[in-house]
Structure formats: structure tokens, C-alpha cells
Amino acid sequence: MPKFLLMHSPREFAQKNRAILSALLYGLFSMLISYCCISAMAGKGGLLAYQDLLLQQAKIQKALDYLQEQNEMKARLIEELKHNSTLTAERAAALGYIRPGETLIVLPESWRNAADSSKETMRLPIVAGDSTGLPDFIIRLMSAVTGIFAFLAILLFQTRPAAVPRNTVNLENQVGLH
DSSP: OOHHHHHSOHHHHHHHHHHHHHHHHHHHHHHHHHHHHHHHHHBTTSHHHHHHHHHHHHHHHHHHHHHHHHHHHHHHHHHHHHHOHHHHHHHHHHTTOOOTTOOOOOOOHHHHHHHHTTSOOOOOOOOOOSOOSBOHHHHHHHHHHHHHHHHHHHHHHHOOOOOOOOOOOOHHHHHTOO
């Protein structure tokens, strides 16, 4: 019979297998728990993705408010142009249309830009994208690594070093202090 089979009894062999099986089960459970926790925090439907979607919603609402304000301003301008012929003539002159005998004076572009720089402009369009959470493959990989580390840690803590006979030396006997 091989020497390694003679060294351990069947009871020790069964205990060692039970220890490995329990470590494996702990590793699998820790993998499952870490998958759930990571998904809940950083997954595509997790808390971080939800927070990002709330920020996107706020940006879209701000853009919508800006566009509604611009629409109202243009609707008021149309109504003013319909009822005020002087304003219509001024706007036509600003576009370069003049009546016979009128003189058009064009100001430098830098003067117009200085007046318009005080107005706040919105960068459009704002598009709502896909969720910014971690892909499921990455979450699975992270949880597998966690499960493997838990398995190895449990195996490490369950193994006990083999009992080594100690050679004790009584110092009193050697020195002769008696």
C-alpha cells in the first residue's frame, strides 16, 4: 500500500474532505453575496446608476425649461412683429433689408458679441444615455475573485500544522544549578 494512504486514517480523510467541502460552500456563498452586493451598488440597476440617472434627469429638465423659455420669447416676438410695423422695419434692417434712400450702418461683430455674452446659453442637445453601471461580466468576475479568496482564506484557517514533537531542554539540569 502507498505510504500516503497508511499515514491517515479513513476518519482523518473524511474530516479533511468535509473541511474542503465546507470551505468550498463558504466560497460559493461569499461569491453569491458579493455578486448581490456589487450589483446593488454598482450594477446597471444599482444605486450609483440610479444617482447618475437622476443627474441626467435634472439636466434634461433644465434644458426643457430653457427651450420652453426660448419658445415663449419667440412667440412674443412674433406677436410684436405682427402688431408693430416700426419693430418689423428695425428687424428687417438688422437683417440687411433697407428701404430705398436709407443708409445701413453695420457695427463690428465684437461689439455685438460683447452685448450677447451676458446671456446664458444652454448646450443642446442633451441626450439620455444607457445606464452607467458596471457590466454584468465585470460584476461576475469580481464576485468570483471574492469567492476564490474566501475559499482560500477558509482553507488557510482550517488547516492546522502537523504536531511536531518538541525537544524540551531543562536548563536547570544542564547548568547544574541544583
